[in-house]
Amino acid sequence: MDSTVQEKIVSIIKEKFEGEILSVETPYDFLTINLKKENIVEIIQYLYDHSEAKFQYLTTLCGIHYPEAGQIAIMYQLHSLVNNWRIRLKIFLPAENPVTPTLTTVFAGANWMERETYDFFGVKFTGHPDLRRILNVEDMIIHPLRKEYPLEDQTREDKKDYMFGR
Template sequence: MDSTIQEKIISIIKEKFEGDILSIETPYNFLTINLKQDNIIEIIRYLYNHPEAKFQYLTTVCGIHYPDVKQIAIMYQLHSLTNNWRVRLKIYLPEENPVVPTLTTVFAGANWMERETYDFFGVKFTGHPDLRRILNVEDMIIHPLRKEYPLEDQTREDKKDFMFGR
């Protein structure tokens, strides 16, 4: 994306929420804005209703576990179909009790993505209409995409490292 468009998106967010911006990055030329978690729904609603930005398409809601800093990030990717602009918004939650308000009040399509994030990372979305596991069994006690769990079952006897060239 052109740097002038990125600056325009940043200025739109700064109009009302400058104090919520933690940092701005452009990995792989994709505008990424790291925000405080407090006003994330208001910021997204503002971008949705903004007369110029019109970020009215939710591409992604997902979790990212950072075990080194004991945080779970929630990443929201928005797309303005009118302008063909994209932006990635990230907030950081504590690993021990990750809680954030639901985005289903702005995007009904966030329902499934939030359930998936809850299922795999344990993030609780307050106000969600049906927050329960969606892909794993209901009685599972872990959230498998957190990096605190081993990749393989350590109790299995039928899998020896030499069988896999290790």
């Protein structure tokens, strides 16, 4: 996406939510906008309803754990099929209590993506119609994609480092 389109998208968000933008980046030529967490659903609804932007397809919703910062990011990738524009929006939540509103009010397809993010990262989506584990067992007490657990079970005797060339 060329820089004029990127600037246009940022200006569309600034029309109504200028104070919500923390930073704008373009890693790998992919427009990424870091936002304050409080109004994320309203911002996405605005981009969905905007007469020109029409970001009406949720490509991805997932979590990213930043243990050194003590944060979990929620990353939303939206696609405007009419314009063939793609953007990434990120909000940051504290790792000790990651809570944000559900996006199922805008995109019904966010349901399973939010359940997966809850299952693997422990993010609670307030207002979600059925927030429970989707891929792991119900009685699991950890969230396995957080980078705070060892990669392998340290009590196993059948896996020695020398078996793997370490």
